[in-house]
Amino acid sequence: MSMNQVRQVAEAAVPxxxxxxxxxxxxxxxxxxxxxxxxxxxxxxxxxxIPLALLGGGYxxxxxxxxxxxxxxxxAAVLWLVGFPFARxxxxxxxxxxxxxxxxxxxxxxxFLAFQALISPGFAIGFxxxxxxxxxxxxxxxxxxxxxxxxxxxxxxxxxxxxxxARERRRAxxxxxxATGAAARGRQSRSS
Amino acid sequence: MWRAxxxxxxxxxxxxxAPPSVHLIGPTVFLVALGVGMGESYMWPRLxxxxxxxxxxxxxxxxxxxxxxLLEMARYAMATGESIFxxxxxxxxxxxxxxxxxxxxxxxxxxxxxxxxxxxxxxxxIPWQVAAIIGMLFVGTLFTLAKVVYNLVESVLGxxxxxxxxxxxxxxxxxxxxxxxxxxxxxxxxFGYIPAExxxxxxxxxxxxxxxxxxxxxxxxxxxxxxxxxxxxxxxxHIPQLRGLRGAGExxxxxxxGFMFDTDDPEExxxxxxxxxxxxxxxxxxxxxxxxxxxxxxxxxxxAAARQSPDVVALLRDGDxxxxxxxxxxxxxxxxxxxxxxxxxxFIALIxxxxxxxxxxxxxxxxxxxxxxxxxxxxxxxxxHLYAGFLWGVIIFGICILLWGPADGPAAxxxxxxxxxxxxxxxxxxxxxxxxxxxxxxxxxxxxWTNLIIGFGAFFYLGMLFYSLVRFGVIVS
Numbered sequence: 001m002s003m004n005q006v007r008q009v010a011e012a013a014v015p016x017x018x019x020x021x022x023x024x025x026x027x028x029x030x031x032x033x034x035x036x037x038x039x040x041x042x043x044x045x046x047x048x049x050i051p052l053a054l055l056g057g058g059y060x061x062x063x064x065x066x067x068x069x070x071x072x073x074x075x076a077a078v079l080w081l082v083g084f085p086f087a088r089x090x091x092x093x094x095x096x097x098x099x100x101x102x103x104x105x106x107x108x109x110x111x112f113l114a115f116q117a118l119i120s121p122g123f124a125i126g127f128x129x130x131x132x133x134x135x136x137x138x139x140x141x142x143x144x145x146x147x148x149x150x151x152x153x154x155x156x157x158x159x160x161x162x163x164x165x166a167r168e169r170r171r172a173x174x175x176x177x178x179a180t181g182a183a184a185r186g187r188q189s190r191s192s
Numbered sequence: 193m194w195r196a197x198x199x200x201x202x203x204x205x206x207x208x209x210a211p212p213s214v215h216l217i218g219p220t221v222f223l224v225a226l227g228v229g230m231g232e233s234y235m236w237p238r239l240x241x242x243x244x245x246x247x248x249x250x251x252x253x254x255x256x257x258x259x260x261x262l263l264e265m266a267r268y269a270m271a272t273g274e275s276i277f278x279x280x281x282x283x284x285x286x287x288x289x290x291x292x293x294x295x296x297x298x299x300x301x302x303x304x305x306x307x308x309x310x311x312x313x314x315x316x317x318i319p320w321q322v323a324a325i326i327g328m329l330f331v332g333t334l335f336t337l338a339k340v341v342y343n344l345v346e347s348v349l350g351x352x353x354x355x356x357x358x359x360x361x362x363x364x365x366x367x368x369x370x371x372x373x374x375x376x377x378x379x380x381x382x383f384g385y386i387p388a389e390x391x392x393x394x395x396x397x398x399x400x401x402x403x404x405x406x407x408x409x410x411x412x413x414x415x416x417x418x419x420x421x422x423x424x425x426x427x428x429x430h431i432p433q434l435r436g437l438r439g440a441g442e443x444x445x446x447x448x449x450g451f452m453f454d455t456d457d458p459e460e461x462x463x464x465x466x467x468x469x470x471x472x473x474x475x476x477x478x479x480x481x482x483x484x485x486x487x488x489x490x491x492x493x494x495x496a497a498a499r500q501s502p503d504v505v506a507l508l509r510d511g512d513x514x515x516x517x518x519x520x521x522x523x524x525x526x527x528x529x530x531x532x533x534x535x536x537x538x539f540i541a542l543i544x545x546x547x548x549x550x551x552x553x554x555x556x557x558x559x560x561x562x563x564x565x566x567x568x569x570x571x572x573x574x575x576x577h578l579y580a581g582f583l584w585g586v587i588i589f590g591i592c593i594l595l596w597g598p599a600d601g602p603a604a605x606x607x608x609x610x611x612x613x614x615x616x617x618x619x620x621x622x623x624x625x626x627x628x629x630x631x632x633x634x635x636x637x638x639x640x641w642t643n644l645i646i647g648f649g650a651f652f653y654l655g656m657l658f659y660s661l662v663r664f665g666v667i668v669s
Contacts, residue, residue, distance in 0.1 A: 122485035126357030
């Protein structure tokens with residue numbers, strides 16, 4: 001894969017990374033808003049936001065490469081089942097380091113990872129939900145100069161076309177449609 | 193033509209193709225926004241702390257039952273493009289008028305605003321009445337200016353719910369423990385567990401009210417049929433979308449009845465199965481999954497808070513919601529993450545905002561639909577005008593109540609709401625059985641086991657409601 005293609009895939013993967021940043025930064029941003037020290041807010045945002053952004057961006061990249069169909073839940077659930085616990089482990093361990101202390105991993109790492117893995121499907125639902133809402137608009141904006149984005153966008157366009165057809169049918173609804181079959185024939189008198 | 197009940201027959205039209213792939217953006221977003229509320233974030237965490245995680249089996253039954261109700265509501269709406277209210281009128285018009293009246297009785301009170309706005313007050317210091325009034329005016333203006341109301345509401349709610357789901361998952365992962373989560377989940381399968389204290393006049397009505405608030409409560413499922421239709425699902429594609437007041441001039445003429453597809457055509461039935469798959473995915477993953485996730489997250493949060501501060505349990509027992517939520521917020525601040533308390537209150541406020549957006553739209557939509565089709569002379573107005581009338585009517589009434597109504601309104605309002613909600617839920621289960629089994633062609637009627645589940649729903653809601661009344665002489669709370 002050429003550098004140009006890597007750049008195109010990376011650009012198409014931006015929404016996934018943004019959602020990762022958003023999720024990781026949720027605590028940090030709120031902390032800053034309510035007047036907590038900037039250092040505290042940034043630590044939370046960086047320590048959790050960066051790993052989640054990398055994983056989210058990775059998901060966006062595999063969608064862009066066509067390895068995963070957009071809108072399908074299972075691949076995202078598998079990604080976060082593995083990725084979310086390790087992102088949290090990293091966050092838990094290095095936050096004190098970023099604040100000038102020494103690393104403090106959880107007491108029981110297997111239990112910690114298992115707990116985070118159980119939380120991860122919830123995170124995956126929220127991630128896919130937002131991904132499906134943000135990605136089409138982002139791809140529409142970059143598809144003119146990015147062939148990878150154009151290809152992924154075409155997949156969304158298939159669905160959009162189906163909705164468009166439904167709307168056209170609705171507009172044309174006054175046109176008489178021939179009734180066929182038993183529902184049209186024999187049941188006129190039936191008043192159920 | 194398909195004759196169904198006492199109203200105008202439905203012309204036969206083609207059923208549109210179901211969406212080509214499992215896509216995540218559906219009208220269930222409304223149900224999630226409405227359903228994830230105080231039941232998930234406060235009432236059930238409260239019961240878990242008071243009676244133990246085993247009490248959650250009742251929540252599991254409540255939410256699972258609601259998922260089946262969702263699927264059955266969708267059956268009628270997708271097959272005909274009509275709302276469940278029109279279906280009820282086809283059976284017997286007074287049933288529809290009953291729901292028209294009960295909707296006004298339940299939903300004109302601004303009680304649902306108080307929880308979110310109170311949390312906002314605790315986080316920011318802005319008085320909750322001020323936040324609630326600004327919120328109502330904002331919602332009214334937003335929906336008035338929207339060209340097509342559905343598209344706007346779905347987009348806004350979609351982003352808000354996405355942020356809520358991500359945020360609660362992250363927060364639960366920060367403060368929860370393996371033990372909290374394990375007991376919360378295993379507690380859902382302790383079928384039959386009823387602690388002695390729960391079967392008393394003090395607590396039984398609370399439990400019944402909490403079951404009614406598990407997932408969408410009251411008439412929210414009935415309004416879902418209107419959103420489903422407006423999203424163009426199934427035969428809803430043949431019905432024009434509802435417009436905001438600004439777009440009223442472009443409104444297409446509303447047909448006076450829905451449509452039916454040819455159920456003897458194998459191609460049409462294949463498309464119907466596609467629509468059923470689509471809505472089943474919505475019901476299971478989005479509705480059931482997100483409702484479960486949020487309530488599990490909040491229960492884990494409540495358990496973490498109770499460990500930090502025993503006051504939380506005492507305040508929950510007293511039923512002082514604001515104090516309990518504040519104590520939970522404080523307890524997160526005390527475990528070395530000072531911002532978490534505010535984040536927690538922020539999410540309670542977000543839940544309130546979601547519910548407000550969804551409730552005002554849904555109420556106005558439902559009342560406008562019934563008024564337009566069944567009140568003589570109403571058709572000289574456009575649907576958009578009626579929608580705006582009900583929307584601003586409920587907003588202005590709400591503002592008046594907040595300014596001059598009873599000071600202790602919120603809690604008292606929630607009690608009345610809980611009683612009527614439970615009653616409406618039992619009643620719509622019966623309506624669903626009648627509508628789907630008497631008005632739809634045989635090939636698309638529900639299976640016997642589905643009828644049994646919905647029948648159980650009617651028995652469950654009405655039975656508990658009247659047991660509470662007869663056994664303890666107390667309505668639900």
